[in-house]
Amino acid sequence: MKATAKRTLTPRAVVLATAAAVALIGGTGAATAFANDDGGPAPQSSVQLSQNERHLDDTAKDRAQVKADKISQSQATAKALQTVPGTATSAELDNADRNGSLVWEVDVFGKDHKSHDITIDAGNGKVLSQHTDRDDDAAQDAAETQALLKTDKTGHHNATDQALKAVPGTVVSYSLDDNDRNGSTVWEIDVLGKDHKNHDITIDAATGKVLNQHIDHDDHDNNDDQDDNDSDDD
DSSP states (O other): OOOOSOOOOOOSOOOEEEEEEEEETTEEEEEEEEEOTTSSBOOOOSOBOOHHHHTSOHHHHHHHHHHHOOSOHHHHHHHHHHHSOEEEEEEEEEEOTTTOBEEEEEEEEETTSOEEEEEEETTTOOEEEEEEOOSTTHHHHHHHHHHHHHHOOSHHHHHHHHHHHHSOEEEEEEEEEEOTTTOOEEEEEEEEETTSOEEEEEEETTTOOEEEEEEOOOTTSOOTTHHHHHHHOO
8 A cells, every 4th residue: 555644844944045245345245144944044064965965866865964964863852852851743854955064853842832943963963053933823833733742652762663673774854743644643754774765654653553664766766666665565
């Protein structure tokens, strides 16, 4: 059976380039400022991807990121939870498109019943930034997250362990979400397998069982293993 719930994480470290005129003594010059999606400066981590690596297709970029990453998802999550006590609901290894900084973006539903975004340096595990969601939909998003957590009996740690048992490799993202088909709560795990392919694994949040798994074929990846995709699904 094909997977019904897809990876829903979207990189929060989306970087926008904005040009600013800077007055200099004896003339003028242009300065480029990099900002994240919250309007603040882009994270500057101790590990950067090369210009070419930043523009690879999804699976190839995951390979490059995992090779450069020095911090596991469990270490990044632990650091985020030290910073904001609560429950981790998602994490993703990602890079800033403009400056190539490699980071872990971790979402924590805090004990204050608010959603917090924590950015962890993928090279040394330091917290680069943290903020509380305060946009117009923050209250609604927090309520939806709280509802998902009430039905979750597995947790991110057990969910990622189950995913790695199904597909040995490296977790590049996880997210607590609802199943598109029946609305049940699931963990969506992305694993870069030891076969160097990207696998999407769906874990039932109530039971911890693997619901389905498949190889993620992006537009630029070869599809020679499409038969494996079909056979991997439960």
